[in-house]
Amino acid sequence: MTRKKTIEKKAQTVPSDEPTNNETVASEPSSSTPNEPEATEQVSELVNGVTNLSMTDKERGEMDRQTKSKEQIKAEREAKKAEKANKKANATSKVVASPAPQIQQHAPQIPNGQTLLSTTQVSKLENKKDVTQKPPSPEPKSAIKKDTARGNREVQFDLNTTVLRTPSEETISDLPKMFVFTDLAPNFNVHPVFHTLAARCERGQVADVDDLCEEFLSAFVKFISDWGAERLHNSDADPTALGFDLDLAIRPQLGYLTEDGRWPLPYALGNLVRQLKREIKRLDEPCKHAHTKEDGTVAAELPGGCDKLKELEEWLEETRYSCFELATNSISTHLMQKRKFSKKIVTFDWCRVVNRILLDSLVGEDPDLKHIVVLDQQLNGRGVRHMDTLLDKNVKLDYGDLRSLSVALHKCSIVLIGCSAVLSNGCVAVPKGSLSIALSAQANNIPFMVCAQTFKFVDKVQTYGRMALLGRENMELVPSSLITAIVTDIRIVPPSSAPAILKAKALESQN
Amino acid sequence: MFADKDAIGSEFKKILGSDVEISTGLASIKTLYNILNRSTATTAKELSEELRAAAEALEETDYSSTSIRSACELFTRFISLAPADLLDDKDFTTVLNFYRSRGDLFIERIAKSRTLISDCCRPFFKNNSNILTHSYSKVVLKTLLDAREAGIWFHVYVTESQPDSSGRKMLLALREKGIHSTLVLDAAVGYVMERMDMCFLGAEGVMETGGIINKIGTLNLAVCAKYMNKPVYVMAESIKFVKEYPLNQADIPADFKYSSTAIKSKDLQAEHPQVDYTPPQFITLIFTDLGIMTPAAVGEELIKLYT
Numbered sequence: 001m002t003r004k005k006t007i008e009k010k011a012q013t014v015p016s017d018e019p020t021n022n023e024t025v026a027s028e029p030s031s032s033t034p035n036e037p038e039a040t041e042q043v044s045e046l047v048n049g050v051t052n053l054s055m056t057d058k059e060r061g062e063m064d065r066q067t068k069s070k071e072q073i074k075a076e077r078e079a080k081k082a083e084k085a086n087k088k089a090n091a092t093s094k095v096v097a098s099p100a101p102q103i104q105q106h107a108p109q110i111p112n113g114q115t116l117l118s119t120t121q122v123s124k125l126e127n128k129k130d131v132t133q134k135p136p137s138p139e140p141k142s143a144i145k146k147d148t149a150r151g152n153r154e155v156q157f158d159l160n161t162t163v164l165r166t167p168s169e170e171t172i173s174d175l176p177k178m179f180v181f182t183d184l185a186p187n188f189n190v191h192p193v194f195h196t197l198a199a200r201c202e203r204g205q206v207a208d209v210d211d212l213c214e215e216f217l218s219a220f221v222k223f224i225s226d227w228g229a230e231r232l233h234n235s236d237a238d239p240t241a242l243g244f245d246l247d248l249a250i251r252p253q254l255g256y257l258t259e260d261g262r263w264p265l266p267y268a269l270g271n272l273v274r275q276l277k278r279e280i281k282r283l284d285e286p287c288k289h290a291h292t293k294e295d296g297t298v299a300a301e302l303p304g305g306c307d308k309l310k311e312l313e314e315w316l317e318e319t320r321y322s323c324f325e326l327a328t329n330s331i332s333t334h335l336m337q338k339r340k341f342s343k344k345i346v347t348f349d350w351c352r353v354v355n356r357i358l359l360d361s362l363v364g365e366d367p368d369l370k371h372i373v374v375l376d377q378q379l380n381g382r383g384v385r386h387m388d389t390l391l392d393k394n395v396k397l398d399y400g401d402l403r404s405l406s407v408a409l410h411k412c413s414i415v416l417i418g419c420s421a422v423l424s425n426g427c428v429a430v431p432k433g434s435l436s437i438a439l440s441a442q443a444n445n446i447p448f449m450v451c452a453q454t455f456k457f458v459d460k461v462q463t464y465g466r467m468a469l470l471g472r473e474n475m476e477l478v479p480s481s482l483i484t485a486i487v488t489d490i491r492i493v494p495p496s497s498a499p500a501i502l503k504a505k506a507l508e509s510q511n
Numbered sequence: 512m513f514a515d516k517d518a519i520g521s522e523f524k525k526i527l528g529s530d531v532e533i534s535t536g537l538a539s540i541k542t543l544y545n546i547l548n549r550s551t552a553t554t555a556k557e558l559s560e561e562l563r564a565a566a567e568a569l570e571e572t573d574y575s576s577t578s579i580r581s582a583c584e585l586f587t588r589f590i591s592l593a594p595a596d597l598l599d600d601k602d603f604t605t606v607l608n609f610y611r612s613r614g615d616l617f618i619e620r621i622a623k624s625r626t627l628i629s630d631c632c633r634p635f636f637k638n639n640s641n642i643l644t645h646s647y648s649k650v651v652l653k654t655l656l657d658a659r660e661a662g663i664w665f666h667v668y669v670t671e672s673q674p675d676s677s678g679r680k681m682l683l684a685l686r687e688k689g690i691h692s693t694l695v696l697d698a699a700v701g702y703v704m705e706r707m708d709m710c711f712l713g714a715e716g717v718m719e720t721g722g723i724i725n726k727i728g729t730l731n732l733a734v735c736a737k738y739m740n741k742p743v744y745v746m747a748e749s750i751k752f753v754k755e756y757p758l759n760q761a762d763i764p765a766d767f768k769y770s771s772t773a774i775k776s777k778d779l780q781a782e783h784p785q786v787d788y789t790p791p792q793f794i795t796l797i798f799t800d801l802g803i804m805t806p807a808a809v810g811e812e813l814i815k816l817y818t
Contacts, residue, residue, distance in 0.1 A: 341762045414758070447758040484758055485720075490818060492756040494720050494791070496807035500814040 193219040243283030263468040267421035327453035327489035344371040349431035350382035351418020426480030426495030447484040516568040536582035577716030624800030640708040646672035646726040648713025721791035721806025733793035
């Protein structure tokens, strides 16, 4: 059932007037009214004056002047002044009256401790909004707006308009009024796990996009179990609209993480969120195979759609397992084919998949891998983590910064680097500094290989200067022409096969 | 239970000997098809084991193991694409019969592939052009002969292609059909390149990179052609697509590089490789029975086939 249909259906069952909410919606336009009379007044004066350039109006004005006597004109002006004074008085009284209902608007939600709203509540609101909605007041189109409160003119640039919005980037502006955060109750309906996640990211405790995705998935599991528990107590909740309700409930969470869609989610995380949403939408579809007991009777579904939520939790756990553990395993086995060939490996920055591959290729009596060089953008950077894990292994280990690149690449068999995303044109988002390694590797005829799990393939070609959660991530793009191969969990593929991988894994944006 | 390795090898050679035109890949597929027809397997696992053992036996012959491996893998993959409910059938003979019908279909399709490639290539021929080709390739030969029959005049330069002088065989086949042709030294490729209009190459195997593995000397030709901006066209049947990703020459699997007898008996350090790997950046287009492809499209095609 589509969202509109559900709302309409619910709207019929709910009584349409509720005093507090009606007041709220009615008082909405009040904040903009004080400016209106003045603005229209100015405009009308201009029209009557000389500035109007349209020929027909001008002619009409001249005609009027000729026909009206001086006394008539005087009387008219006086009448206008009186009107003006009246309007001003009205406006000020409205300004005084308006703050109280605004507070009322959010007051009912906080004391209940009810952070998440069910469909019925939302539909009530939307219904009321439709009934009392007024046509939007005409606003000046210029970016320069007159701010009457401050009395000065300032330029307001809408920063959000430049950000391209895709389905994975969350905005909450299209949500019913109740969901939108204000100064009064900032993020009141965001689950604490997401606050923790955002705080950890801000403090730099999340190293890279792999860690972020994993933490997001586990945070989401917690969120779902809490949400499900809360929903059980809510008798209004419609069991057939589970997915719809959950979809509404996760929007503020994602909106909080992306600062209301200002920054896009990191590529790989955006992918996961999109898949997750697809899965949530599926919750409302009727079950293909009903749970039947041994005696043939259909098993009763658990209340509140608990079994469906459990399925979703299982899906999350499965995704986490396949994206991180299984994928890393198979990447490592694919590179094992090249084990005989790789005697000296150069790597750059930290990547846990690369680390795992290095550890795996050192297993055994006499491993082919004899020499590992770890490079870092600056000494004592993240690459030190590789050194920590590899120190006690029987292998020659070198560490240096980018200045030692030429020495590192001498007699090197392959350069192996982790990445945060593979774009659909074959470009790869890698840690800063990798581009110079890629260029020197090409100049020295050394294969430049990138490890990427398939969930890191994104159907995008543009880069972002800044992203949600990871901020200005330490990242740059390496063009596909410099990449010899991408090692994925499916197999080793050329960068030009990125669209094929997207298709095989159903990660394209239209899905 | 499994057929004797030597018996499979001799059967394969018999099929190859019976028809001069037949390619190594098609011959190995026919061998597998015969084994499938004779099979008394009762489970899918048993059958796949049987076919795998046969494919290994075929690779041990001295023919191009690249072609054999790709053909066998694709055949096994193609016949086993069965609807799921059929596999649940308790009687395995119905599944076997289905596999056999798929095998028939596959062989029928593969037998047509050379004609399809030749048709794809036709618009690229121009009158009075000079064409350079390397070694002896049945697909290239068929394409050239078909173009000549269609009334196009061109001159073919064939490299001698040591160590087995297979270029001479190509030269004789071309002259027999009245095509003007010249034999050139392998070392003269750079010298003759500037007067060429295009280069035609066959392939033993098309890799996932979009590059090809072919008779040694192909890389020299491709590099020269790239330098002098001459188009390099590769003709290869789709059964030659291999699931292998060589990073450079050193990374070519040993069983592709050397004959199986050389691997068994000799020190490989002293042995000359029989093939080299031409990376995709040196190839303009690949003509296959699936159509004309850029090298990048091969990887995609293989992902589609094997996922």
